[in-house]
Amino acid sequence: MNARAQQPAAHHQHTASYYAASSLAQPEHPVLQGEVVADVCVVGGGFSGLNTAIELAGRGLSVVLLEAHKIGWGASGRNGGQLIRGVGHGLEQFTNVIGVDGVRQMKLMGLEAVEIVRQRVEHFQIPCDLTWGYCDLANKPRDLEGFAEDAEELRSLGYRYETRLLQANEMHTVVGSGRYVGGLIDMGSGHLHPLNLALGEAAAAQQLGVRLFEHSAVTRIDYGPQVKVHTAQGAVRANTLVLGCNAYLSGLNPELSGKVLPAGSYIIATEPLSEEQAQELLPQNMAVCDQRVALDYYRLSADRRLLFGGACHYSGRDPKDIAAYMRPKMLEVFPQLDAVKIDYQWGGMIGIGANRLPQIGRLKDQPNVYFAQAYSGHGVNATHLAGKLLAEAISGQQSGGFDLFAKVPHITFPGGKHLRSPLLALGMLWHRLKELV
Numbered sequence: 001m002n003a004r005a006q007q008p009a010a011h012h013q014h015t016a017s018y019y020a021a022s023s024l025a026q027p028e029h030p031v032l033q034g035e036v037v038a039d040v041c042v043v044g045g046g047f048s049g050l051n052t053a054i055e056l057a058g059r060g061l062s063v064v065l066l067e068a069h070k071i072g073w074g075a076s077g078r079n080g081g082q083l084i085r086g087v088g089h090g091l092e093q094f095t096n097v098i099g100v101d102g103v104r105q106m107k108l109m110g111l112e113a114v115e116i117v118r119q120r121v122e123h124f125q126i127p128c129d130l131t132w133g134y135c136d137l138a139n140k141p142r143d144l145e146g147f148a149e150d151a152e153e154l155r156s157l158g159y160r161y162e163t164r165l166l167q168a169n170e171m172h173t174v175v176g177s178g179r180y181v182g183g184l185i186d187m188g189s190g191h192l193h194p195l196n197l198a199l200g201e202a203a204a205a206q207q208l209g210v211r212l213f214e215h216s217a218v219t220r221i222d223y224g225p226q227v228k229v230h231t232a233q234g235a236v237r238a239n240t241l242v243l244g245c246n247a248y249l250s251g252l253n254p255e256l257s258g259k260v261l262p263a264g265s266y267i268i269a270t271e272p273l274s275e276e277q278a279q280e281l282l283p284q285n286m287a288v289c290d291q292r293v294a295l296d297y298y299r300l301s302a303d304r305r306l307l308f309g310g311a312c313h314y315s316g317r318d319p320k321d322i323a324a325y326m327r328p329k330m331l332e333v334f335p336q337l338d339a340v341k342i343d344y345q346w347g348g349m350i351g352i353g354a355n356r357l358p359q360i361g362r363l364k365d366q367p368n369v370y371f372a373q374a375y376s377g378h379g380v381n382a383t384h385l386a387g388k389l390l391a392e393a394i395s396g397q398q399s400g401g402f403d404l405f406a407k408v409p410h411i412t413f414p415g416g417k418h419l420r421s422p423l424l425a426l427g428m429l430w431h432r433l434k435e436l437v
Helices: 047-058 091-124 141-156 168-173 194-207 275-281 322-333 379-394 400-407 416-435
Strands: 034-043 063-066 131-138 163-167 182-191 211-213 218-222 227-231 234-243 261-270 287-289 296-300 306-313 342-352 359-362 369-373
Touching (some): 034 047, 034 227, 047 063, 047 194, 047 369, 063 234, 091 182, 091 194, 131 141, 141 163, 141 182, 163 168, 182 287, 234 379, 296 322, 306 322, 322 342, 359 400, 369 379
Parallel strands (some): 034 234, 131 287, 234 369
Antiparallel strands (some): 131 182, 218 227, 261 342, 287 296, 296 306, 359 369
């Protein structure tokens, strides 16, 4: 059985982001040529693929990883760099599938996911500007009520990091904007330089024996007891296949592609701010995020730039001028930045599933093909959890976590690839209209 080809993009270098301009050295990994053999072939050189490869290699399996562009080229190297506890949204909706205890286990895994990143950075000494401190921002009083419930739940789960509710008159200690009515501080979440994390993890994978290939887009997959994964100039034979392409899966596997919707997300980076300006905007150097459907999220970089992101787009078309699109949103929060220049603007695709839960499992008709995708904005931590769960399942370890995620069914978006985005855009508009009442 053959899958349709994944179309490689015409350009192969990193998008012109602040991260690419400030990254660690970007080594050139070879193009796959000829046929190679491995226990596991991983497709996708972002956090999902890299962490699955690290976990598998650490368990003694031989791994080949194929990336169509550069390591960290997709969302892993472009995202907002926010490392936030939790996986999924409204996990109680899955109680009828995985039970009350299963929901609790997923919540605990949402905390473990951040710890995996912490341990990865510490163990391999990855210089990625990891900084602790995060605050959820309340736009309305009902958001603050939800935060109080979140804080209580974290206590019930045994969360060991400081959490603290803030009222409106305390918000100036976190953010220099009068826009918010409260917040929830979480010192167990934070922010980092995502591309440097990906590059550091690629180096770690190589140290463990993983063979990395760039500019090696998969053109066809022959499924069977042993898979054969074809690229333009080579092929990989493996007992097991992992698909970790997320929003960039394209038509490589139509079954999985139909369950994840690529949505555009955009970020601008200002020129470096003075210490006084940075202190005024984010006095405690926390990452922050508001609660609206079209959310704003922002933080400071290590060289004191404001990285301001948000604006999920489902049209499949990027704004012609990302800075012109995003700058007014930034000025609504921080009008004092009116004279500040924007040095970088970029966007990319995140993968969204219908129920907002990461999709981690294996294909029903191809039990040696595993996948992880649709992180819905929680990708920095959830990808690292996915890598661990996939490696446990593939190596034959008991993985209650993998089994829990695999039990949850995921619908295929209606309308085929051409109508999926417009239909979801209408749905999101409905949710935004509900916010106004």
